[in-house]
Amino acid sequence: MESRTIRFSRRGELVSLTNVPPERTLLQVLREDLGATGTKEGCGEGDCGACTVVIAEPDQGRLRYRAINACIRLAHSIDGMALWTVEDLAGSDGALHPAQEAMVQAHGSQCGFCTPGFVMSLFGMYQNHVLRGATVTRELAQEELSGNLCRCTGYRPILDAAQSMAALPRIEQDEQAILRQLEALHAQRASEGVRGASAYLAPLGLPELLRLRAAHPQAQLVAGCTDVGLWVTKMHQQFGQVLDVTQVQELQRIAHDEQHLTIGAAATLTSASEALAAQWPQLAAFFQRFAGLPVRNAGTLGGNVANGSPIGDSMPLLIALGARVVLLSVRGERELPLEQFYTGYRQNVLAGDEVVGWIKVPRTGSPHPGALPQAGEGEEFLRAYKISKRYDDDISAVCLAIRMRLRDGVVEEIGIGAGGVAATPARAVQAEAALRGQPWTAQAARRAAAALGAEFRPISDMRASAAYRAEVLANLVQRFWLETQGHADVNLESFRLAEAALP
Numbered sequence: 480m481e482s483r484t485i486r487f488s489r490r491g492e493l494v495s496l497t498n499v500p501p502e503r504t505l506l507q508v509l510r511e512d513l514g515a516t517g518t519k520e521g522c523g524e525g526d527c528g529a530c531t532v533v534i535a536e537p538d539q540g541r542l543r544y545r546a547i548n549a550c551i552r553l554a555h556s557i558d559g560m561a562l563w564t565v566e567d568l569a570g571s572d573g574a575l576h577p578a579q580e581a582m583v584q585a586h587g588s589q590c591g592f593c594t595p596g597f598v599m600s601l602f603g604m605y606q607n608h609v610l611r612g613a614t615v616t617r618e619l620a621q622e623e624l625s626g627n628l629c630r631c632t633g634y635r636p637i638l639d640a641a642q643s644m645a646a647l648p649r650i651e652q653d654e655q656a657i658l659r660q661l662e663a664l665h666a667q668r669a670s671e672g673v674r675g676a677s678a679y680l681a682p683l684g685l686p687e688l689l690r691l692r693a694a695h696p697q698a699q700l701v702a703g704c705t706d707v708g709l710w711v712t713k714m715h716q717q718f719g720q721v722l723d724v725t726q727v728q729e730l731q732r733i734a735h736d737e738q739h740l741t742i743g744a745a746a747t748l749t750s751a752s753e754a755l756a757a758q759w760p761q762l763a764a765f766f767q768r769f770a771g772l773p774v775r776n777a778g779t780l781g782g783n784v785a786n787g788s789p790i791g792d793s794m795p796l797l798i799a800l801g802a803r804v805v806l807l808s809v810r811g812e813r814e815l816p817l818e819q820f821y822t823g824y825r826q827n828v829l830a831g832d833e834v835v836g837w838i839k840v841p842r843t844g845s846p847h848p849g850a851l852p853q854a855g856e857g858e859e860f861l862r863a864y865k866i867s868k869r870y871d872d873d874i875s876a877v878c879l880a881i882r883m884r885l886r887d888g889v890v891e892e893i894g895i896g897a898g899g900v901a902a903t904p905a906r907a908v909q910a911e912a913a914l915r916g917q918p919w920t921a922q923a924a925r926r927a928a929a930a931l932g933a934e935f936r937p938i939s940d941m942r943a944s945a946a947y948r949a950e951v952l953a954n955l956v957q958r959f960w961l962e963t964q965g966h967a968d969v970n971l972e973s974f975r976l977a978e979a980a981l982p
């Protein structure tokens with residue numbers, strides 16, 4: 480296979496790398512090929528944030544910055560982007576960037592492994608929020624640092640640092656110069672096209688992606704690599720050829736019409752969750768608990784869906800919402816309900832020449848998001864619950880999403896999606912049947928919980944026992960019942976440690 484040149488912008492200079500194997504990670508290239516050892520390796524699986532770097536791409540005439548994990552990112556995927564590591568922040572005279580200076584002043588710098596990662600997440604926050612005039616609240620700081628773990632429990636000074644960056648003298652990147660550089664790189668790539676013999680195929684357009692998929696069905700399809708990256712770092716897999724969907728413009732788009740929110744498979748989890756939470760604001764807290772920010776900034780909705788993990792978080796919600804998945808190939812397209820996409824544990828109906836193209840989510844409920852339903856619209860409730868051992872950056876033991884529309888107290892429409900209870904993400908058909916057309920009462924909720932228990936046989940594993948999962952499922956239906964009755968304080972988001980402290 481032919482080698483392909485990787486070109487990206489760093490410190491305002493163009494970096495060009497050749498002979499990089501397709502599965503080589505960005506962290507390996509930084510540390511071993513470029514000698515940039517400031518970026519650290521902790522876990523090698525996207526959990527700890529020691530390897531955090533920031534990438535940027537043009538977006539409507541500006542740069543869009545994203546903190547990502549270099550350890551599970553394939554180096555080729557940053558071709559055409561701008562990159563900052565912890566070594567790229569201080570000025571040529573040694574003056575510290577506000578992300579670094581704030582850490583010094585707040586005594587936030589602790590061990591040498593985590594600190595570079597924390598600084599890069601602060602840098603991402605600085606570019607996306609501070610320079611755009613937003614106030615960094617404690618909540619925002621926690622959210623932006625959700626992918627950085629510190630084992631010495633020193634979060635408080637780091638959060639203080641996040642909140643004090645804005646008071647320091649401003650430092651801005653030369654965005655216009657970087658944009659010009661990236662536009663020139665893009666034009667060069669577009670004119671060169673993609674050579675089918677290349678070991679890393681990264682098409683820019685949909686027709687080219689589909690043609691390459693048909694011609695190279697053996698190539699490893701990748702998106703954000705937040706799953707595939709672990710096959711490389713933990714299972715030492717090597718790929719003869721990789722086909723990367725993330726730069727396909729058509730698949731990055733999110734479109735709204737009267738009926739649907741159509742999310743391109745290559746839209747990042749950050750963008751997809753923002754679009755879904757704009758339609759259903761009550762989902763914002765659920766999405767904050769999906770991995771940590773760097774994983775959401777890299778991973779895609781299409782990758783989450785295609786990966787089909789039974790403990791994946793987006794699928795139960797999408798199933799409850801009645802989402803359909805659109806599969807594309809050179810032969811045309813086909814569309815099916817999401818739950819019918821899965822045929823077994825991490826198996827699906829995709830043919831060798833197909834890719835997941837779009838996820839179509841019906842825009843149910845009030846046409847005025849966040850507002851009360853209008854007369855004649857019925858009453859709609861939507862909740863998604865994630866049960867995991869940690870609040871941030873953890874995988875679900877159980878995930879349950881319920882969408883219910885009531886008319887005159889009777890269940891008119893019901894969608895229930897469940898994760899962690901079967902070999903695939905699943906629709907709770909029996910529980911739905913137990914509720915449809917019935918008055919919504921405490922007794923009906925108990926019947927639905929019993930139907931859920933009869934319908935699924937969860938397994939025991941390191942995350943939870945089968946008995947715990949079964950009990951939690953029933954409890955979540957009870958929580959949903961209480962929330963539909965106006966009890967808003969039966970969830971983790973409204974839990975306050977201080978209030979719960981013993982007198």
Ligand SMILES: Cc1cc2nc3c(=O)[nH]c(=O)nc-3n(C[C@H](O)[C@H](O)[C@H](O)COP(=O)(O)OP(=O)(O)OC[C@H]3O[C@@H](n4cnc5c(N)ncnc54)[C@H](O)[C@@H]3O)c2cc1C
Pocket residue numbers: 524525526699700701702703704705706707708724744745748768769770771774777778779780781782783784785786788790791792793829833834835836872873874875
């Ligand atoms: C630290 C960490 C925490 C995580 N936490 C969570 C969590 O809380 N909840 C959760 O659900 N997941 C979690 N994940 C899993 C992961 O983030 C998701 O599964 C992710 O959405 C996968 O998307 P990706 O773009 O990275 O896909 P990739 O890793 O690139 O690909 C995954 C699979 O999907 C296939 N694929 C990708 N795109 C397409 C396409 N367009 N068409 C066909 N096939 C395709 C690939 O071939 C591959 O088989 C976590 C991962 C990490 C590392």
Ligand code: FES
Pocket residue numbers: 519520521522523524525526527528529530531548549550551
């Ligand atoms: S090394 Fe831990 S997230 Fe990358």
Ligand code: FES
Pocket residue numbers: 588589590591592593594628629630631632633
């Ligand atoms: S900063 Fe590394 S363990 Fe706390």
